[in-house]
Amino acid sequence: MSAMSVLAPISGRRRRKDKVARALLLTATLIALVPLVLVIYYLLKRGLGAISWHFFTSDPTGAFIGDPGGIKSAILGTIEMVALATLISVPIGIGVALYLVEYGRDSKFASVVRYFVDVMTGVPSIVFGLFVYIVLVIGSLGSGYAAWKGAIALSLLMLPVITRSSEVVLLLVPDSLREAALALGAPRWRIVFRIVLPSALPGLVTGSLLAVARAAGETAPLLFTAAIVFGTSFNLSDRMNSMPIQIFNDVGQASDVLVQRAWGAALTLVVMVLLLTLVARLVARRSRFT
């Protein structure tokens, strides 16, 4: 640096301090990555052994020794419940975001809604499960565990995530597009459906997929809504198995074969979640506005 000749040189002590501080910051960053590496290493090391064709195509048998069965019912159950939760939460979540961006804007009511949506993101998932349990499982609206009740618990969890991510994306649609359409005489609803939603689509898909990825790994809300079964079910008003619940149960068993199945299921679940995250990122790349 040419400035060196003008300014007094940096003293050795300060330079050493700078080096040490930088090294510490780098070390902390590397430490932050250690758990990720370790988790993936152990998932592969202990989980790969469990995985086979039989693992994906058979239901848990409930046996402690011998053949424990696979995770077919868990995979299908997770897909069914998360799909239903997505069907519920995506329209509502994007609808609320549309209200906030297109109609509410900076009004008092809109900021109250925004605040409480934020509050909802901070509510622990187990409390959502508890809520659905109180209202739907033991309440007057019918009794007993059912897959659709699990899906509702998951959708409560996804709703605020979808709303806030959608709001950010919808805000990115330039006002000039809306104004151009208005000037051409288009009614507001056409602007929403023909211009705002299509131009924000990649971002909306990304936000929804991330919410799906989060819901797929949630255990607590399903624990007392969809409960625990072994068999595959396609009836959403029955009890239903799911991947996180299956893993949670197997971990608690003093049986090597069940623990092995838990590792295999965990590996499968993490791969599923990572794939969803990856797809979400790829979709985000296609977005026109950033």
Add this chain to the structure above:
Amino acid sequence: MAVEATTTSMAGSGRSPLERPLRARFPDRLLRWVLTALAAGILLLIAFFFVRLIVEANPALSKFGVLHFAFDNDWDVSRSIYGALPLVVGTLITSAIALLIGVPIAVATAVYLTELAPRRVRGPLTVLVELLAAVPSVVYGLWGVFVLIPKLKPAEAWFGRTFDFIPFVGADVAGPNYFIAGLILAIMILPIVSAISREVLATVPVGDKEAALALGATRWEMIRIAVLPYSRAGITGAAMLGLGRAIGETIAVTLVIGNAPQIGGTIFEQGYTLAAVIANEFGEAANNPLHRAALIAAGLVLFVLTLLVNVLARAFVVRGQRKRAGGPAQGQAAIAAGGPPV
């Protein structure tokens, strides 16, 4: 005119030739109503949520009294006595450990990624840190039970023996304990604290940083005098949002805390947390109304606790952002999205 093209099908009897007849305005009103109703529905839902929790928790709260329920150190299902202090204390201890370990690392990571990392590695490193958030809670629990607990036990025992003069450190190491739970929580809050800190750090005006450098500051001095003071409120908010997460985290903690309703004397003893007790005892409580009410009351305490923490955190982050006038509130959006944009 294009306007006419879209309105030719309508009878043009309005006051203005551009005004749409009622029938054509209907979809607009409908959409507006539906969307407003959805937004209002969220508020009603949360209110309903709160009321139902209180109603269902009432049998336990009225039997023991709110204060006794929250502050009695006796949770004994067999005697039907429910004092949640061991659970509250367990929640606070594990969250404190999580913050002590997680926040410094998360903030250091954020500072490194925003101020020091070479451009080429910045993107990949950011993605890797955020991937920590993609691992489901139950998987961290599984890993904690079968890897962390057995592998760390010797290290914990050594630490306990060597440093037993420090309060709350002891040589008796239970397999599952507060420390393991806190460590796993630290890993789980790391990505969100780091992501929000990064966004807060990104708002430091370039002018401030350049001014520090122009005065001859080294990179570290620039960070210390220009970057960190400016972002203090925002980073505090990020840490508190991490705290909110740690308090409410259930499944991973349930698997590694030991589930003993007692207040352990050291961080290496077994304990329990509010969230873990709900997950764990729910099955047996199904046919015991008082037990069930006690668990719902524990959920209520948890709800109120996370609510308070989140409200405070938000106030801090917003205060941090008010400093710079205008500009999109990116940090807030990330917080709101419930985590880092993985």
